Amino acid sequence: MTGRVWAVVGATGTGKSELALQLAEALRDRGSRAEIVNADAMQLYRGMDIGTAKLSIAERRGIPHHLLDARDVTEEAAVAWYQPLAREAIRGIHARGGDAILVGGSGLYVSSVIFDFRFPPRDAAVRARLERELDELGAGAMLARLQQQDPATAERIDPKNGRRIVRALEVLEQGGATHGAALPEKPELWHPETRILGMHMERETLVERLDRRVERMWAQGMLDEVAGLRDAGLERGATASRAIGYAQALAQLTGRVTEQQAIAETQALTRRYARRQVSWFKRYPDIEWLEAGAVAPVGLVDG
Numbered sequence: 001m002t003g004r005v006w007a008v009v010g011a012t013g014t015g016k017s018e019l020a021l022q023l024a025e026a027l028r029d030r031g032s033r034a035e036i037v038n039a040d041a042m043q044l045y046r047g048m049d050i051g052t053a054k055l056s057i058a059e060r061r062g063i064p065h066h067l068l069d070a071r072d073v074t075e076e077a078a079v080a081w082y083q084p085l086a087r088e089a090i091r092g093i094h095a096r097g098g099d100a101i102l103v104g105g106s107g108l109y110v111s112s113v114i115f116d117f118r119f120p121p122r123d124a125a126v127r128a129r130l131e132r133e134l135d136e137l138g139a140g141a142m143l144a145r146l147q148q149q150d151p152a153t154a155e156r157i158d159p160k161n162g163r164r165i166v167r168a169l170e171v172l173e174q175g176g177a178t179h180g181a182a183l184p185e186k187p188e189l190w191h192p193e194t195r196i197l198g199m200h201m202e203r204e205t206l207v208e209r210l211d212r213r214v215e216r217m218w219a220q221g222m223l224d225e226v227a228g229l230r231d232a233g234l235e236r237g238a239t240a241s242r243a244i245g246y247a248q249a250l251a252q253l254t255g256r257v258t259e260q261q262a263i264a265e266t267q268a269l270t271r272r273y274a275r276r277q278v279s280w281f282k283r284y285p286d287i288e289w290l291e292a293g294a295v296a297p298v299g300l301v302d303g
Contacts, residue, residue: 003094005191007039007114008103009281010199011274013210014292017055019199020103024063026297027099035064035093037086039104039113042243044070044077047232050217050225051245066093073240074233080119083112087190107280114194115187120171130166130173139165146172158276163238187285197300198281201292207271214245214267218259222249244269 008020024034038044042052046069049056054068066089071077090100090113102113111117134142139162146165147154149172157164201209226234226249234241234250241247248262248269257265281287 003097003193004099005090005114005194006034006099006101007110007194007196008101008199009039009107009110009196009284009287010105010292011201011206011277011281012053012105012270013206013213013274014199014201016103016105016199017053019197019290019297020101021055021061021063022297023300024101025061026301030301032301033093033096033098034101035066035089035096035098036060036101036103037089037093037113038065038067039086039102039106039110041077041079041082041104041106041109042240043068043104044082045073045237045240045243046071047073047225047229048240048243048246050220050222051243051249053213072232073229073237075237076239078239079108079112082109083117083119086113090191105277107277111187114190114196116190117187121174123170123174126170126173127166130169134162134166142166142169145169196284196287198284198287198289199292200289206274210270210274211267214263214270217245217266218263223252223259226250227253244273 006020006023008016008023010016020036024036027034040052040054042048043054044067045052048054055065067082067086070085086102086109090102093100102110104110112119130142139160142162142165143154143157143159146157146168150168153168154165157168222245226246229240229246230250230253234246241250245266248257248266251257252259252262
């Protein structure tokens with residue numbers, strides 16, 4: 001396999017997309033082709049633009065992007081579906097003589113691509129039964145069950161993420177060890193020429209930046225975007241409808257919360273998500289941490 005893989009990772013709001021663009025331009029200036037592969041789970045969805053800070057076509061500066069707008073909001077975008085597509089995109093970039101830049105903050109999605117990451121077995125019948133129990137008992141009861149069986153995985157899973165809890169329990173029932181929300185114990189790179197760049201920002205600065213970003217989302221038309229997606233079936237989408245910001249905007253549209261409450265809840269959930277992202281990427285071996293806003297891509301390429 002020729003070509004390199006660059007992974008640009010870190011918490012939401014730290015400037016990963018901009019660094020990826022600058023990196024691609026720096027490589028191009030040195031005669032190397034570069035293309036970008038999305039590793040943000042919510043940017044996979046068509047029409048989910050404002051709430052995911054997705055770059056418009058004009059903002060992509062002519063650099064090819066892959067796996068943006070790959071799913072309808074009614075469809076599920078699971079990591080096991082994503083992994084082979086992302087790797088296929090990377091192989092295609094390498095075949096064209098370029099470097100692939102994987103960019104995003106969805107930790108499990110990034111890990112599934114850059115590490116030798118294999119998925120545990122599935123059992124549709126077990127999954128269906130556990131999902132019924134989730135509906136009947138709620139995520140709290142299911143998480144308590146997981147805590148008894150696999151406390152390490154339970155600690156890493158968002159307590160409100162019923163789908164992830166069910167998946168972990170499904171694997172355990174089959175006698176498997178969950179990948180849960182974890183890296184393999186000794187992760188090995190899928191591609192030997194991989195460089196992992198982590199974007200870092202001081203917590204106080206990041207919190208302020210994220211809070212203002214959520215306010216801008218509503219000012220830029222988040223509610224109108226979600227209203228359009230609702231007409232396209234957003235509420236039927238098991239994954240898309242639960243995305244941070246989209247679930248809150250849906251609640252506002254239906255009158256369950258005020259705009260102020262929707263914004264405040266989105267801010268709180270975004271801050272919590274950013275903390276989980278930082279914890280996830282800190283476990284990566286050989287990650288190079290870069291200060292957000294103070295990065296010189298030319299130095300990265302020449303270094």
